[in-house]
Amino acid sequence: MSNEDEYFAKLEAEKKARMADLLGRADAVEEAARLKELHFNHCGKCGHAMLTSHYKGVEIEVCPHCGAVLLDPGELQELAGEEHHGLLRGIAHVFGFDPKV
Numbered sequence: 001m002s003n004e005d006e007y008f009a010k011l012e013a014e015k016k017a018r019m020a021d022l023l024g025r026a027d028a029v030e031e032a033a034r035l036k037e038l039h040f041n042h043c044g045k046c047g048h049a050m051l052t053s054h055y056k057g058v059e060i061e062v063c064p065h066c067g068a069v070l071l072d073p074g075e076l077q078e079l080a081g082e083e084h085h086g087l088l089r090g091i092a093h094v095f096g097f098d099p100k101v
């Protein structure tokens with residue numbers, strides 16, 4: 001193989017690698033969109049649709065089927081910042097559970 005052939009073969013290989021990378025990213029983006037569409041705002045434990053509720057001014061998602069609670073990033077810290085000791089008991093009271101803590 002001549003130097004020129006090697007040069008073009010290398011360019012072609014780089015082009016294919018870039019295309020594979022782009023297609024891989026497109027697949028990843030498409031898969032992320034598919035998973036979000038499938039699971040968005042559904043309970044991670046039982047799969048039922050979550051309902052929005054408010055607790056101490058924080059918007060939280062609660063599963064009406066199993067009682068699981070979903071907090072967005074930072075919301076637990078926001079709630080715990082006010083009162084550490086009574087947090088679990090307070091949440092449990094709102095949703096009708098006794099956490100025995």
Ligand SMILES: [Zn+2]
Pocket residue numbers: 043044045046047048063064065066067068
């Ligand atoms: Zn659930």
